[in-house]
Amino acid sequence: MDVELLEIRQHMGRFPPFETLSDALLDEVASRVEVSYFKAGEEILALDQELHELCYIRSGAVEVFRRGGELHNRLGEGDIFGQLSLLRHHRVRYPARAMEDTLIYFIPEDMFQRLCEDDDEFADFVELQRPRLESAVEQQRKNNDMIITRVRKLLTRYPVMVEASTTVQEAARQIGDFQASAVLVLDEPGDNPRYTFRDSEDRAWQVRGILTDSDFRTRVVAEGRSPDTPVGDVVVNKMIAVQSDESVHEAMLCMLRNNIHHLPVMHRRRPVGIVHLSDIIRYETQSSLYLVSNIFHQPNAEGLARLAPDVSAAFVRMVEEGADSRMVGSALSTIGRSFTRRLLELAEETLGPPPVPYCFMALGSMARNEQSIVTDQDNALVLSDDFDPEQHDAYFLEMARIVSDGLDACGYPYCKGDIMATNEQWRQPLATWKRYFSEWIEEPNPERLLHSSIFFDLDSVHGDNVMVEQLQDLVAEKAAQSPLFLAAMARNALNRTPPLGFFRTFVMEKDGKHNNSINLKRRGTAPLVDLIRVHALACGSRSQNSFDRLDDIDRTSLLAPGVSDRLRYSLELMSMSRIRHQVIDLEHEQPPDNNIEPENVSSQERHNLKEAFQALSHAQKFLKFRYPMPSSRSR
Amino acid sequence: MTMLVPRRPQVPDWPAYLADRAEKARDPRLARFFAAGTASPDTPIGEAPMVALDMETTGLDARRHAIVSIGVVPFTLGRIALSERRYWIVRPQRTLHAESVTFHHITHSDIERAPEFGEILDDLLETLAGRLVVVHYRHIERLFLDDSVKARLGEGLIFPVIDTMAVEARFHRQSWLARFKRWVGRPPASIRLYDSRGRYGLPLYQGHHALTDALATAELLQAQVAHHYQPEMPIGQLWT
Numbered sequence: 001m002d003v004e005l006l007e008i009r010q011h012m013g014r015f016p017p018f019e020t021l022s023d024a025l026l027d028e029v030a031s032r033v034e035v036s037y038f039k040a041g042e043e044i045l046a047l048d049q050e051l052h053e054l055c056y057i058r059s060g061a062v063e064v065f066r067r068g069g070e071l072h073n074r075l076g077e078g079d080i081f082g083q084l085s086l087l088r089h090h091r092v093r094y095p096a097r098a099m100e101d102t103l104i105y106f107i108p109e110d111m112f113q114r115l116c117e118d119d120d121e122f123a124d125f126v127e128l129q130r131p132r133l134e135s136a137v138e139q140q141r142k143n144n145d146m147i148i149t150r151v152r153k154l155l156t157r158y159p160v161m162v163e164a165s166t167t168v169q170e171a172a173r174q175i176g177d178f179q180a181s182a183v184l185v186l187d188e189p190g191d192n193p194r195y196t197f198r199d200s201e202d203r204a205w206q207v208r209g210i211l212t213d214s215d216f217r218t219r220v221v222a223e224g225r226s227p228d229t230p231v232g233d234v235v236v237n238k239m240i241a242v243q244s245d246e247s248v249h250e251a252m253l254c255m256l257r258n259n260i261h262h263l264p265v266m267h268r269r270r271p272v273g274i275v276h277l278s279d280i281i282r283y284e285t286q287s288s289l290y291l292v293s294n295i296f297h298q299p300n301a302e303g304l305a306r307l308a309p310d311v312s313a314a315f316v317r318m319v320e321e322g323a324d325s326r327m328v329g330s331a332l333s334t335i336g337r338s339f340t341r342r343l344l345e346l347a348e349e350t351l352g353p354p355p356v357p358y359c360f361m362a363l364g365s366m367a368r369n370e371q372s373i374v375t376d377q378d379n380a381l382v383l384s385d386d387f388d389p390e391q392h393d394a395y396f397l398e399m400a401r402i403v404s405d406g407l408d409a410c411g412y413p414y415c416k417g418d419i420m421a422t423n424e425q426w427r428q429p430l431a432t433w434k435r436y437f438s439e440w441i442e443e444p445n446p447e448r449l450l451h452s453s454i455f456f457d458l459d460s461v462h463g464d465n466v467m468v469e470q471l472q473d474l475v476a477e478k479a480a481q482s483p484l485f486l487a488a489m490a491r492n493a494l495n496r497t498p499p500l501g502f503f504r505t506f507v508m509e510k511d512g513k514h515n516n517s518i519n520l521k522r523r524g525t526a527p528l529v530d531l532i533r534v535h536a537l538a539c540g541s542r543s544q545n546s547f548d549r550l551d552d553i554d555r556t557s558l559l560a561p562g563v564s565d566r567l568r569y570s571l572e573l574m575s576m577s578r579i580r581h582q583v584i585d586l587e588h589e590q591p592p593d594n595n596i597e598p599e600n601v602s603s604q605e606r607h608n609l610k611e612a613f614q615a616l617s618h619a620q621k622f623l624k625f626r627y628p629m630p631s632s633r634s635r
Numbered sequence: 636m637t638m639l640v641p642r643r644p645q646v647p648d649w650p651a652y653l654a655d656r657a658e659k660a661r662d663p664r665l666a667r668f669f670a671a672g673t674a675s676p677d678t679p680i681g682e683a684p685m686v687a688l689d690m691e692t693t694g695l696d697a698r699r700h701a702i703v704s705i706g707v708v709p710f711t712l713g714r715i716a717l718s719e720r721r722y723w724i725v726r727p728q729r730t731l732h733a734e735s736v737t738f739h740h741i742t743h744s745d746i747e748r749a750p751e752f753g754e755i756l757d758d759l760l761e762t763l764a765g766r767l768v769v770v771h772y773r774h775i776e777r778l779f780l781d782d783s784v785k786a787r788l789g790e791g792l793i794f795p796v797i798d799t800m801a802v803e804a805r806f807h808r809q810s811w812l813a814r815f816k817r818w819v820g821r822p823p824a825s826i827r828l829y830d831s832r833g834r835y836g837l838p839l840y841q842g843h844h845a846l847t848d849a850l851a852t853a854e855l856l857q858a859q860v861a862h863h864y865q866p867e868m869p870i871g872q873l874w875t
Contacts, residue, residue: 035710036714039862578849
């Protein structure tokens with residue numbers, strides 16, 4: 001190594017994209033550098049000037065402008081600029097000026113091209129923004145086994161299978177012989193071709209269901225059935241299974257959602273094994289599974305409240321093990337739903353069976369499966385149209401109170417906006433809900449738009465979920481047909497804008513002002529979720545999760561090719577940053593919040609976040625044009 | 636502005652001096668160097684090819700101490716080209732004191748393997764030829780070079796230099812404002828290389844490596860011209 005260049009290479013080696021270069025390449029860069037000093041106020045790059053070098057800020061600060069003279073960015077020590085011009089037409093697109101006395105290292109073009117060719121990470125960093133966001137997300141994902149490992153890897157042997165006519169005694173004996181803990185019950189092919197397959201003797205079978213250890217206890221012994229009962233009489237006619245090429249994570253979520261411990265794994269329609277909860281736990285010390293089953297075993301609200309600290313512990317562990325934002329969001333939502341469901345079960349135990357059918361629904365982040373560790377409760381009750389307030393409301397008000405108080409005790413504080421089933425307005429029969437939603441869509445006003453942005457992320461948690469499905473259908477059908485509503489929602493989605501980026505230890509706003517911290521939810525994830533919701537409503541999507549909504553949007557031509565990918569990566573990056581900073585808070589025994597302080601943001605994360613902010617900003621600009629206010633005549 | 640800056644000491648007629656030496660030099664290497672001459676005194680600094688020079692020595696006395704390393708970086712007011720840098724460790728004929736060894740980050744074995752000054756003189760002269768040399772504190776570089784060359788060839792090596800320390804002194808020592816400050820009892824501003832750089836927002840380097848210091852000197856000159864002069868400033872106003 002060239003000792004005399006230490007000064008230069010050590011400095012560059014501390015900043016991306018140079019920090020990951022090999023020593024040999026870094027030496028070469030340092031030896032090719034040209035240096036120039038610029039006094040504060042002096043122009044470094046003039047608009048349209050020819051450019052054949054990459055600029056690196058050794059000291060000082062630089063302002064970069066857009067063509068129109070509007071501030072584009074403010075850069076400090078270790079930042080680079082000029083790469084876009086080098087990658088495109090060698091003309092300066094963004095002129096730059098020294099803000100302070102500044103020393104610039106110029107890296108010649110041929111060196112720059114070699115770095116792009118020899119080092120993928122360098123190329124990703126400097127190249128166009130989409131691959132950059134993509135590579136950042138990919139990098140996060142690479143660290144996570146659960147997402148890439150397929151569930152078939154957990155299978156050690158074929159499942160024990162018995163015919164429906166087999167006696168429970170014989171089935172129990174086979175379980176014992178094979179040291180298994182469940183059998184699959186086979187029957188003549190019937191109504192469900194999904195689970196119909198042919199065995200090695202070319203005989204067709206249908207998988208009817210699974211019978212587990214505990215089923216023998218609860219459905220056979222406890223009910224006093226004879227050992228000669230055929231298993232077909234005992235097994236529940238409902239198969240929940242996963243495909244063998246699904247990820248371990250997907251299998252885990254499936255078990256969480258359905259609260260089951262055994263999960264049959266299929267290769268196409270043929271059963272190839274059974275995964276047990278403990279297989280996944282052994283594979284990944286994922287404690288959210290334990291937590292969920294623990295929730296369902298609590299005998300009262302006090303017991304549930306005692307589990308609250310376990311939620312943040314599970315959250316921290318999940319993040320440390322490399323979960324991505326979707327895994328964290330859906331695991332936390334599942335945990336939140338489980339608390340809610342258990343509280344409803346306890347309420348029903350206390351109050352007796354409900355006088356009319358109901359569905360308890362989750363709104364907002366829980367409905368989207370994007371819950372964070374910092375969250376309050378947003379819920380509502382949909383009641384059957386047989387509901388008679390005089391007779392029935394006392395029951396449901398009490399139920400709502402039990403749930404709401406219980407959730408508050410479990411760490412889900414009361415909703416400040418009173419979006420809770422305890423509020424009479426949000427405890428109504430289905431017909432009233434339909435009227436609400438129709439009015440909001442047909443005649444939007446500021447209050448109704450605010451409600452729409454909360455209530456149009458909705459999902460059932462417990463009870464008669466068909467009612468909530470009807471509401472989801474209504475929203476999906478009506479909103480897409482209402483240009484006025486879409487335009488109003490689009491405008492509403494622009495109320496919160498992202499910052500420009502970071503500058504030194506500050507968050508920089510578009511007008512050049514600085515802030516000490518940034519609320520990443522308010523300025524990042526929430527406006528992006530709002531924006532995705534508008535597009536999703538426009539294309540009649542019935543999905544609630546933002547990533548699923550983007551998939552639906554992709555099937556239309558609402559967005560230019562590639563845009564939805566950028567939004568997907570941006571959402572993932574911003575969500576993960578927020579999550580990581582909440583973990584930092586928890587590790588420092590601070591109450592987690594949605595703020596991030598720039599000094600806790602690594603330089604790589606800064607660059608990624610900045611790209612994400614820009615993607616959001618562009619998408620917001622597009623939204624305005626995509627959903628214009630209809631002229632008064634066409635209204 | 637000129638009113639505020641005291642008159643500079645007498646500066647030789649450098650082009651004439653170099654032409655004279657080119658004629659009289661006996662050593663062909665020196666003759667070539669002097670013949671390359673210098674740009675005329677009215678050349679704007681913005682157009683002059685320059686070279687920053689720094690050397691590490693075993694002490695301050697050119698007659699008793701020796702050169703151990705030399706770093707040079709060719710540059711212009713616009714650009715310092717690191718790819719053209721040169722750096723030599725040289726083996727002194729006088730013994731190396733232990734204390735200065737640590738000081739220079741150069742080890743005994745580095746020096747044992749190094750060429751003697753006479754062996755690198757060719758390369759050095761070639762890098763300097765035709766360029767205006769820039770140093771920080773000219774007395775060290777000028778005296779040591781002159782002395783070392785004289786000791787080997789019997790004739791000396793003197794050429795015009797821009798001394799960034801002298802430039803710094805003009806604004807921080809000799810200006811009327813600086814004198815006034817001194818008169819009211821303020822301590823004088825330090826005009827050492829790294830203190831001077833700090834005034835222009837230039838980064839702190841680990842000093843005492845001849846090449847790093849040469850780079851630091853080149854950067855300092857760029858900054859001084861950016862702050863105090865124009866690129867049109869004739870070099871004859873700056874050299875000594």
